[in-house]
Amino acid sequence: MKKSTKIIAAGAMCALLAATSFAASSLINIAVDPSIKILVNGEEFKPKDVNGNDVMVFTYNGTTYAPLRALAEAYGLEVGYDSERKMATVGEYYDNSSYNESGYYEESDWEEEFAPIVYSGSGDSVIDIDPPEDCMWVLYVSGNDGSDYFGVQGYAADNSTTELFVNTTKPYSGVTFDPSFKTTQLEISATGDWYVEIRSIYSCDVIETSDTYYGSGDNVVLMYIGAQTAEINGNDDGAYFGVKSYGDSEDLLVNTTEPYSGTVKLKYDPEVLRITAEGDWNVTLNWN
Secondary structure, X not given: OOOOOOOOEOOEOOOOOOOEEEEOOEEEEOOOOOOOOEEEOOEEEXXXXXXXXXXXXXXXXOEEEOOHHHHHHHOOOOEEEEOOOOEEEEOOOOOHHXXXXXOOEOHHHXXXXXXXXXXXXXXXXXXXXXXXXXXXXXXXXXXXXXXXXXXXXXXXXXXXXXXXXXXXXXXXXXXXXXXXXXXXXXXXXXXXXXXXXXXXHHHOOEEOOOOXXXXXXXXXXXXXXXXXXXEEEEOOOOOOEEEEEEOOOEEEEEEEOOOEEEEEEOOOOOOEEEEEOOOEEEEEEEOO
């Protein structure tokens, strides 16, 4: 998942600038007005460079510029600079050795794994779950061998519902997902044995560039940033078939009870696909 931080202070745009600015490959002289002030959380903030020297804030063409490092560090954020790619970074940053020129993250980024946390039981149950703090995770659930009703409802710490993870009368085995990561309790409705694992989201498969990924049943898969469309096929038996993407926002790509074959646009830079299905399906990502 992408991890980024945006800083906006009183409408000012931060930039790594000195008293000159480049435009059309030529230097422009800029008059610096030392009377401009910055307030951070209601208190006056005087930016300084890495050597502790005062750095002035200035306005040019209606935009106020302040030093990125000083302002970011005022918010407790780390600042770095990738000289090879000429890119400033704020907050958490994936090592550029794993970031290729196409803008996709390599698999070496997806290392935030933890050992699965296992819960098991039989019949109706309410269990508290404890995913590792600040980790993204999925649920693997299995049960209902006797084809009775099997449901798994999630609840947040404030007792509000999160996700209905499982809702079936058929034997079940699948991977499902709470995009809010707020679930702390599961209400399990079952006749017979059931099994639940909390897994790191980085344990999920990754759809490679232009490859077709084949799956069956409920699943969560990861994808590289930058795909423009997805060819999706599935639901030959006419059960419910849903596909959601998660990135800067959530998007419902497929929602049908009919056999499905189509191409959908990927919006909001998705990095996770959640598939809800009873049978086989496949997804092909396209970058054109």
